[in-house]
Amino acid sequence: MKPIPVAVLGATGSVGQRFISLLDNHPWFTVVALAASDRSVGQKFSDACRWVLNEPMPEYARDMVVVSASPDSVQAKIVFSALHNEIAKDLEPQFAKAGAAVCSNASSYRREEDVPLLLPEVNAEHIQLVKIQRQQRDWSGCILTNPNCTSTGLTVALKALDDSFGVKKVFAVSLQALSGAGYPGVSSLDIIDNVIPNIGGEEEKVEWEPRKMLGKMADSKIQLSDIRFSAHTNRVAVIDGHTVCVSVEFAQRVSPEDAIQVMRSYQAPASARDLPSSPRPAISVREEADRPQPRLDRLTGKGMTTVVGRLRRDPLLDLKFVVLSHNTIRGAAGGSIYNAELLVNENLL
Amino acid sequence: MKPIPVAVLGATGSVGQRFISLLDNHPWFTVVALAASDRSVGQKFSDACRWVLNEPMPEYARDMVVVSASPDSVQAKIVFSALHNEIAKDLEPQFAKAGAAVCSNASSYRREEDVPLLLPEVNAEHIQLVKIQRQQRDWSGCILTNPNCTSTGLTVALKALDDSFGVKKVFAVSLQALSGAGYPGVSSLDIIDNVIPNIGGEEEKVEWEPRKMLGKMADSKIQLSDIRFSAHTNRVAVIDGHTVCVSVEFAQRVSPEDAIQVMRSYQAPASARDLPSSPRPAISVREEADRPQPRLDRLTGKGMTTVVGRLRRDPLLDLKFVVLSHNTIRGAAGGSIYNAELLVNENLL
């Protein structure tokens, strides 16, 4: 296969950096452009970017010259968007119109009826919406979105349970990592020896996005799942990795053992199972009393695996458990890349 | 009033230190003995103790010589117990038998039918159990307990709501401070850039203790409240102050505004309202979007006030909110001292 030229929009931000890191030596994709705001345009990437990841900046990116985030400056079949929502809203359709497949981490188009909100191991078939999208909007390109980082691990875990037992109600309380707020993001004075018990706009996303992803597709439309959610979101002093405490009510009686068994054996749909970024395994279930923990488990399956632990009975609903997912890998850049791979694999590029 | 001689058992530990700090210049009590394990006995307190509080060790304690934790070595009307549970189980009755009022932070006797589990602003009348306890056990002293630190703020907030609206079900997810695990307690390698999603034995306490404290007393017995609880407890990188995310179902429809109003106007029973350690106010309700926060709010009312924020509708139950309480002041040493003051005020010493 000939390498597919790709670009990163919003390359200097923390999610942009994660894209650049994950695309280093990607078997299918070659980064041909790094785009960022006017302030950075024309500079070498290594000068323009304050790198915040643990792993060093990949060599290939250091000397690339940052370009403007417009279809004219960026010649790529796939553009990965780490743009802020307001900017994404304006720019992403321009790229789609110009023929690029936009794999976006922004929330701007997640709720559009013809835009897939995609976790390939959960709802790979939703990618077919791209055809409708192209028809309706007269685009040669398209927009694919990945969900909010907190919804990500939660939805993967619920998918396995919902398929087998039918999920009715979900309580979710998150302890979210700092990288989710971007850079500079959260002030150190706000989080050292502290917790911030609110993240603006996050609870609404967690209460809605899983319903679209767990919805069935019929007549080229997605029927929202009628699972009901209550979410409470918190920021804690963790660099990467969102932890979510979940309580679930099922349509039937379910034992912790059954739930463990179902999650352990859960597999992505065939089309999403063997892609370069496919999580291996899709879900890892830990049986220790105190796992998953973000620092120790966020890199499971190269950061793409959803890690679940503490499966036990809930005195009010049926079961409770803890879900961990790497918020800037599975929950952001890695998720968008996985979406792009599915698009290629389905010959929808 | 003549100063009442008091002692601290387990004086060198982190809760013991908090007792010593809070008893500095107490208007009613004078510390006459600091007791700890054999390793420390005979040493000056300042040599025996690795002090871990932000505020300096009080002068009065520095040169006191640590004594053994036995009724023979400790001559005090009130003994504050910061002992480990297994040791408390054995030693506290010896003190009670010898005539001391034991105000204990240990969990050993919390579930005994004739032992008050006490938050004076919630269930001051339960202190009357002391009379039964003395009769049944033939003690001249007594044992009073304060609840687990996570149950503390939660129960104060629920009390106000339960009185007015009737609480039926409660979801509680905690983000707990490190000081709750004692010293050395949690390894730094376990909590920097991390969350531990479990605290051994804690969830059972949070699901049971509030039911005793919110129970009615009839015929000298406490009828457990039939509120149903589900708890999930986490450890986070915070020094002091437990944050709890709570969702509540009521017996009737309740608006956030009504709940705020009821919590704001909540007062301790008359006998517990004007004691030296009475929280002022009992509950502080914050209306900012991102409060309470442990570092900023844990010292509200000198660490004795329960701080509530983010009152809002819950999509599954009725309301959700956040509760913060200082775990080693209101939730441990300060709570025990408040209990002792109530005992004195009720002429039950």
Added chain:
Amino acid sequence: MKPIPVAVLGATGSVGQRFISLLDNHPWFTVVALAASDRSVGQKFSDACRWVLNEPMPEYARDMVVVSASPDSVQAKIVFSALHNEIAKDLEPQFAKAGAAVCSNASSYRREEDVPLLLPEVNAEHIQLVKIQRQQRDWSGCILTNPNCTSTGLTVALKALDDSFGVKKVFAVSLQALSGAGYPGVSSLDIIDNVIPNIGGEEEKVEWEPRKMLGKMADSKIQLSDIRFSAHTNRVAVIDGHTVCVSVEFAQRVSPEDAIQVMRSYQAPASARDLPSSPRPAISVREEADRPQPRLDRLTGKGMTTVVGRLRRDPLLDLKFVVLSHNTIRGAAGGSIYNAELLVNENLL
């Protein structure tokens, strides 16, 4: 004494907040105005300010309406300046001209020959420069400055040693707190699990400011001390309290015991010894192997005392030790207030 009306400029920032907190119930001063940037003017202080201190916002400040930082809007005998340097440079002389005594934490005028750079326990006599300043500049008010927060504790410790033994050379490596960078200041992603080994402009200040403060005054001029300094400054994950590792060469042989003795007995000059903010003691010397520590020792003497520990021989120079000082109390707001008190005490207001 009639209360002296004072104001805080830059009231919403982190140093401004510290001024407000320390001026609560001050025996001599009453806050009559809180001034901040245009964005905040006209708002209630509690709405305009994102409070970041551990202790709650004082009641007196909550409902004050923020005014503009100009002599027209601020009627006060003393103005405490927590302004940014560039703004301070412009505004502070306007206040001095209009008759106010400006006690400034900004660095803009520290190097001016007729402006005292003041630590009252070190160089109280330098306040006499105010007379020269008024003459030369035709001001009825004046400007007093306090040094950079890292220079503060270092200079106090060196003063005691220099008086007795003559200091020749000083190596100083700092581990500085986050509050020194203001709010939002340092991003959490830059400091959790990390160190930043540089603080812009800080090393130059630490290498120069102590020389002015330790300089002798002769003929109404200050002769810079000829002690030579090398400084290396680092940012670490500490909320408050700067730690400095110091190695010193003396003009004569000095034992650790002699140095301890000299620091323990060090006293502020008589005019600065019994002011409301005088540190009690001026220097606290700890003999434990692992003190001072910022979290445990920064509040020594209400945050005004310089804490020294680990006095020992240095294999290259003569002695080495550790100095700790609370950077926003002794090293900023508390220092400015102490300066103001000295001004009043010397009848120079």
Added chain:
Amino acid sequence: MKPIPVAVLGATGSVGQRFISLLDNHPWFTVVALAASDRSVGQKFSDACRWVLNEPMPEYARDMVVVSASPDSVQAKIVFSALHNEIAKDLEPQFAKAGAAVCSNASSYRREEDVPLLLPEVNAEHIQLVKIQRQQRDWSGCILTNPNCTSTGLTVALKALDDSFGVKKVFAVSLQALSGAGYPGVSSLDIIDNVIPNIGGEEEKVEWEPRKMLGKMADSKIQLSDIRFSAHTNRVAVIDGHTVCVSVEFAQRVSPEDAIQVMRSYQAPASARDLPSSPRPAISVREEADRPQPRLDRLTGKGMTTVVGRLRRDPLLDLKFVVLSHNTIRGAAGGSIYNAELLVNENLL
């Protein structure tokens, strides 16, 4: 080449874990035994060990059964020792006598005249001491040691400078990571919002070990370097990576540019240059104003490279700079493995 069977002693501790992680897929070595204390013997490694590294436990180790740390239970040509010093003192000679090459991270034998204290990129020729050692002690095996983690990066940087310019005096102030204290090691209550300004025994090591490594070998003996050191060591809230602030006096005048040039071009001796664990490059010099930083730079060269930054003039000595080295990779397990590779390469196994 046939895989060489190796073992890890002290396998469950934090350095032991790092050995296990770094030996995963090693091109020359195969782990055949994991040894630990009696408490763990007979258990599966995944049950016996509380894993604390960011990266997951390697698959190969999970099901290995922990054996006793004695030559009888461990059949390996090379044993990597992560034992505590007192235990190492007793056990390591038993292994050496039984024919194993002991590559030790313990400090017990570092000062022995016939035991190499080895950083291959610095003093590869010191490995020849092994021959003397075998002769004198009548061992078929041997003991090789790697230095204290703080000395490691410091010595690599000094070697490059000393070779070119002659180093006379060195000031070194460290900001050390928590993993250096093992697990559980430092209590979270001691380090969150705090610094510990002392690490027991560390300063003596930093002031002596570099002198052995920078010493010349003549007549089968090492002549200690006469560079003079002063060290101050601190613990900070960093998981991995020791930062050291260094000031150096040379025998001649040296500009920062010359020093950068010399460090950049520094290479390991030929025998140590192309081993599997050779750092690539030996030294990385950063020119940004605020690097190196532990979280961002500790994994440079897979954690084996010494990272230097902030080269600038020192007002007292000649130059100052910052050195960063990964304390459990380059400064411990990775260093020992690199030593073992040199031993194999020199046909001394």
